[in-house]
Amino acid sequence: MTLSIRWPRLVLITLIAAIGVGAFGALGIWQLQRLQWKRDLIARVDSRIHADPLPAPGPGAWPAITAEKDEYRRVSLTGRFVDDDVLIYTPSDYGPADWVLTPLARDDGTIVLINRGLVPEELARAGDYARETGPVTVTGLLRMSEDHGWLFSRENNPEQQKWYRRDIGSITAARGYEMAAPYFVDQKLNDPQAWPRGGQTVVRFRNAHLGYALTWFALAAVVMVGYGLVLASHRVTPLDPGR
Structure with missing residues (x-):
């Protein structure tokens, strides 16, 4: 038996599906952007920790120091x-x-x-x-x-x-x-047997943005598939003014 779906309900279902796909897709794209930002950050930090040392910033440079450009x-x-x-x-x-x-x-x-x-x-x-x-x-x-x-x-x-x-x-x-x-x-570590023991800086950045992006895109796909199933399982008919 084929069910019918009235146009106002179809519009509502379509609107909900569009919002879901748009929101989940936007979150996935945002995570991809975060992924690129994190990869750039890791590359910058890696280049800093292996570079030749520079003089530590003096008072004139203190106000402009930021984590993004100076840390590590x-x-x-x-x-x-x-x-x-x-x-x-x-x-x-x-x-x-x-x-x-x-x-x-x-x-x-x-x-x-x-x-x-x-x-x-x-x-x-x-x-x-x-x-x-x-x-x-x-x-x-x-x-x-x-x-x-x-x-x-x-x-x-x-x-x-x-x-x-x-x-x-x-x-x-x-x-x-x-x-x-x-x-x-x-x-830095000067004497591996002495205390205090320097060189203990942990330079590690959690990078799970790709997994998050795939999750959001998967949810967008689920919404799209669900919307398609709803349309396939109903026969769309015009609104009957007499009903």
């Missing part, structure tokens, strides 16, 4: 470490550990926080790790301040000097550093 850039800078380490708790491959951020005083009077690397928490809290005195030249990767916490992360407590993320603005303000860079530098 290899930099070098010279100065003297200030004996004012900041320990920032983090889980690690070594178990509970601390990042050791040490202020580096430069000749121009500015401060740059150097992430010298990881130290197992017990050693870090006991101060049982190497320190450097005298002029030093640091080479590493420029990193942006971790101003916002992640899911389930604990909040920094500047009043009690307890830190759980590398929020450079809060740290330098709590320590009273007025001319401090808005970024920090992850120092």
Whole structure:
């Protein structure tokens, strides 16, 4: 038995199908654009971490620093470490550990926080790790301040000097550093047996955009197939004014 479908209902079904196909298709195209953006980002970062180091940005360049164009850039800078380490708790491959951020005083009077690397928490809290005195030249990767916490992360407590993320603005303000860079530098690995252990930067970007795009396109196809089945299973008739 062939069913009939009245024109107003057909218009409504067609409108819903068009919106579904259009929306899912647009989301798929957006994910393809995101895929290209992510691939470009990965290529840019890869070129930065393998490039020759450049001088770390000075105060004049600080306002223009952005994650998109500057993060993970290899930099070098010279100065003297200030004996004012900041320990920032983090889980690690070594178990509970601390990042050791040490202020580096430069000749121009500015401060740059150097992430010298990881130290197992017990050693870090006991101060049982190497320190450097005298002029030093640091080479590493420029990193942006971790101003916002992640899911389930604990909040920094500047009043009690307890830190759980590398929020450079809060740290330098709590320590009273007025001319401090808005970024920090992850120092490269110098001694694989010593603590702090540098070179721990994880450069990894999740790239699932192609899978998302295929999912959205598949949903658009499902809507199209469903619409076709609806039309095929009904006999379309004009609206009967007498009904």
